[in-house]
Amino acid sequence: MHVIKKIRNNTESSKQEHKTKAGRYLIINDKPIIWEHWIEAFKFNFQNGFAIHHKLTEEHIYLTPASKMRNQLAIHVLNKDMLYLMKSYQATLPRPEMLASTVELLEHTSQLVEIFCTQNQTVSSMDNPKFAKLMNILNFFNSWEETVKKSVMMVDSKNLITRETREDINSSIMGFISFCQVMLKNGNSINPGYLNSDLVENLFGQQRGIRNGANTNPTLAQYGPANTAIILGQCTVSNKSNSGKTASFFTATTPCPLNPARNKSNVAMKRGIRL
Incomplete structure (x- = not known):
């Protein structure tokens, strides 16, 4: 799913040293979301010899122009395994609240990955709880955008994911819901994992x-x-x-x-x- 890849690319460009280098500095609730959090979690993942996130490799963290195009690498750093690893790493920190926004983002992206990147879960009615999850995800990103745009201390070009990514998130979620509203009327079932562009x-x-x-x-x-x-x-x-x-x-x-x-x-x- 290309939306997942775009979200990953936005987080990868969010750096601690954003003032002296090109890139973003994503903020939610006054707490940063920076790629250094993923780097530190990656190091924590292997420090005891027993990986928490088994699929995580250096290729996921230290991206190249070619690896940025691979959807699976983006999925693995935004799914529920990454969420569990980040929470485990957060629990070891003297100031765990510094990772609060990163964990909050992963809580929503992991649901997005689970819905659209799992190919064995079908949707057969509009009462499926997946639709409530999707609306919750959409509200999260829209609320983030509104908060940044209303703030006099933050700039959307630095502290928010790109406009194109926000539009893609909205169109993907609302488009899927509208598609299901039309197609599920006649007793059809839809597998979100098979939808692509x-x-x-x-x-x-x-x-x-x-x-x-x-x-x-x-x-x-x-x-x-x-x-x-x-x-x-x-x-x-x-x-x-x-x-x-x-x-x-x-x-x-x-x-x-x-x-x-x-x-x-x-x-x-x-x-x-x-x-």
Whole structure:
């Protein structure tokens, strides 16, 4: 889930030395949320030889441009295992209240991870407690935003996650709830763990890669022909996406691309359209 990755990237950019270096300094209830908390918890995780969070590695903590793109690394530092580790580390501190905001953030992100990154839990009615949890998560982030914006001592560009991340959190949660309100009426069930935005992202990537380059705001005259070229010459789901070949369950009989001659590099890679 890309929202989880964005939240992780925001926390990773939040540093203690924010005044002399570029980055953020996230604050909730006058307590900081800084990446140093994760670094110290990581060191605490292995100090006795028995790891509390078994999947946590240096790759999770000391990120590179390539590792920042991996969803699983973001999930592991914001899930319930990380929450338990952070609480265990907090209990050993002389001033445990300094980690209060970090723990509060993890309490909400761990629920978000559990709902959207677990593939064996279905939703069959709007009475499911997951929806109440999602609204609680949404209220937490919105309240955080309101508190920072009203404060004369804090600046949203430094003490708050980015506007794009806040918008993605709102659209993801409200979009999922609206989707369920429509689809659950006829006795359907939905597995949140299988929902992703790979189809849309693949289309956007093809729009930029094939026709428009770095143009993030193409005109209608540019977008239309590019979309036609994508429909005829490109695949619906890219093998390079996070879901890859396991993105869907159904395969249409029509080969993809619809017109392989328009994309000679894919002639040898014919496969079904993924829906």
